[in-house]
Amino acid sequence: MEGLFNRRYLRVKVMQAVYAYDSANHNIELGEKSLVKSLDDVHTLYINMLSLLLEVVDMSRKSIELKKEKRLVTEEDLNPNLRFAQNGAALTIENNRKYKLYAEKLDWSVESDNIKKIWKEVEADKKYKAFMSNPRHNFQHDIEIMIYIFKNYIAVNDVFLDLFEERNIYWYDDVQMVSINVVKTLSSLRPEMDEFDSILMQLFKNQKEDLKFVKELYHKTVLQSDASMKLIEKYTKNWDVDRIARLDTVLMKISITEFTSFPNIPVKVTMNEYLEISKNYSTEKSRVFINGVLDKVLVDLKNENKLNKSGMGLINR
Numbered sequence: 001m002e003g004l005f006n007r008r009y010l011r012v013k014v015m016q017a018v019y020a021y022d023s024a025n026h027n028i029e030l031g032e033k034s035l036v037k038s039l040d041d042v043h044t045l046y047i048n049m050l051s052l053l054l055e056v057v058d059m060s061r062k063s064i065e066l067k068k069e070k071r072l073v074t075e076e077d078l079n080p081n082l083r084f085a086q087n088g089a090a091l092t093i094e095n096n097r098k099y100k101l102y103a104e105k106l107d108w109s110v111e112s113d114n115i116k117k118i119w120k121e122v123e124a125d126k127k128y129k130a131f132m133s134n135p136r137h138n139f140q141h142d143i144e145i146m147i148y149i150f151k152n153y154i155a156v157n158d159v160f161l162d163l164f165e166e167r168n169i170y171w172y173d174d175v176q177m178v179s180i181n182v183v184k185t186l187s188s189l190r191p192e193m194d195e196f197d198s199i200l201m202q203l204f205k206n207q208k209e210d211l212k213f214v215k216e217l218y219h220k221t222v223l224q225s226d227a228s229m230k231l232i233e234k235y236t237k238n239w240d241v242d243r244i245a246r247l248d249t250v251l252m253k254i255s256i257t258e259f260t261s262f263p264n265i266p267v268k269v270t271m272n273e274y275l276e277i278s279k280n281y282s283t284e285k286s287r288v289f290i291n292g293v294l295d296k297v298l299v300d301l302k303n304e305n306k307l308n309k310s311g312m313g314l315i316n317r
Helices: 007-025 028-068 088-094 097-103 109-123 126-133 139-154 158-167 171-187 207-223 225-234 246-261 267-281 286-303
Strands: none
Touching: 007 028, 007 207, 007 246, 007 267, 028 088, 028 097, 028 109, 028 139, 028 158, 028 171, 028 207, 088 097, 088 139, 109 139, 109 158, 126 139, 139 171, 158 171, 207 225, 207 246, 225 246, 225 286, 246 267, 246 286, 267 286
16 A cells, blocks of 8 residues: 655655754754654644544534434434435544544544534535535545545644644644545545455555665764765855755755765755755745755765765666
C-alpha cells in the first residue's frame, strides 16, 4: 500500500529537524528522536482528521435520535432518512479493526458543539440534500458525499485547524498533505471490504529504507554543517548575513549533504526537490537565490572530486 510520505515530504521533515537543531537544541540524538516522533505524529493527525469526519456522521445519528424524543413527533422524525447516517463509506471505516484500535484512543466530546455546528451546516447544504434525495443512490455516492464534506467542512475548518496547531506546531504544515491522503483513503473504499481489509494509509511505502534515509540525511547534514557553511559563505560574501533567510541556509546545507554523501541520488533530483520545498516554505526570492548559490557550489564540488555519484545517482549528473 502507498505510504503517507513521499521522499519530498521526508525531506521537509529533515528540514524542520535541522532548522530546530541550528536554532535551539544542538543535541543531535535528541533531534533524531524528535524527527522520528514528528513522522509518527503525522499518522496521528491523519487518524484525527478521518475520525473527525466520522464524528460528523455520528452527530447526524444523534440528531435523528433527539428528534424522536420531541413532544410533537412528525412522521419524518419517526421514519428518518438514514442514507447519510448509515452510509456505506462511513460504516466501512468504522467497522475496520485497525481503525478501531486508533479511534478508541480519541475523545471528541469537548468539541461536540463545534462538531454539531459542522453538522448543521452540512444538513443545510444543497449537495447534501441532493445526495439524500437521489433515487439512484449507490456506494460511490456515499464516498463522494464524504469527500465533499471533508474537503468543504473539515479540511478548511479554522476552529479545528487552530486546534491541530495547538496540539502540534508542525501539524498546520501537515494538514494539506494529510487531507490529500484522507481523500485517497475514502476514494479507495469498496462495498465488498470487510473489517480485516487494509483501508488505512501507512506512514511509509518502505519503512526501513525511508527511516534510514531521514536519519542519515539529518545526521550527515548536522555533522557536515561547518564544511557546508564555508561553501555557502564563499558565494554569499556580498550578502548581509542577517538578510539571508535561515531556512534558505538550512535547505542549502541539506542539498550539499545529498550532493556529497548520497551517491545514488542524482544532482538534478536534489536541486529540484529543495527548490520546490523553498517555494512552499521560504521567501518569494529564495528559489532563485538558492539555485544561484548551489550552482556555484556544485562547480567547486566537481573540481575537488567531492561529487561522487554512482548507480542511479549518475542519471542527469
